[in-house]
């Protein structure tokens with residue numbers, strides 16, 4: 001009898017597409033049949049109604065708690081496979097977006113920038129929106145490996161862009177003998193077990209330039225990165241100058 005139950009359980013588990021669930025914001029948990037709902041909102045800004053929606057999901061389907069992630073998303077742990085379709089409907093009705101995991105572009109992190117931080121030089125929220133809506137550089141874009149973008153309003157870099165695949169920050173300085181406020185960028189950093197600091201490209205970019213540069217980097221990595229190879233490792237393999245020569249045309 002135990003063997004039959006075990007066999008049924010194995011075939012039931014075999015039919016679950018865990019990767020598809022992960023892509024759509026349901027990550028397998030350590031508990032049997034357990035999942036964690038991962039959500040995101042642009043720049044980590046949830047409205048009060050969206051918070052209420054997630055609180056209700058946590059009460060009805062989880063254990064009444066939510067978890068704030070380091071990428072400014074909100075997770076609801078301890079949900080079960082059988083409730084996933086109901087939870088999906090509620091998340092969509094609540095105008096909350098699903099997060100992701102695996103080899104994909106993760107939720108972009110974003111400090112408040114000049115919207116409400118007194119040190120902010122650029123409008124980080126507006127920039128994040130343009131990157132996502134106008135350039136299509138948006139979670140959960142499939143890529144060779146995990147890929148993180150962090151946007152900061154000033155060189156303090158509170159979102160730690162130096163150790164992200166792309167780190168954008170507001171920057172002020174002298175350009176062609178005039179003072180200028182624009183964008184700086186780090187490329188190819190990462191955290192994790194083998195952390196690395198990205199390459200700082202020494203120029204104050206305009207908004208359009210830096211948006212184009214990010215698009216190019218993501219495209220190039222998508223075409224040339226090997227499976228499971230992070231951007232920094234790809235740059236190391238190609239050589240820094242060789243890599244920069246592929247993305248710089250007309251920009252720096």
Ligand code: SF4
Pocket residue numbers: 111112113114117118119120121152153154155156157158159
């Ligand atoms: S990076 Fe600069 S603008 Fe952003 S929160 Fe930190 S101090 Fe403020």
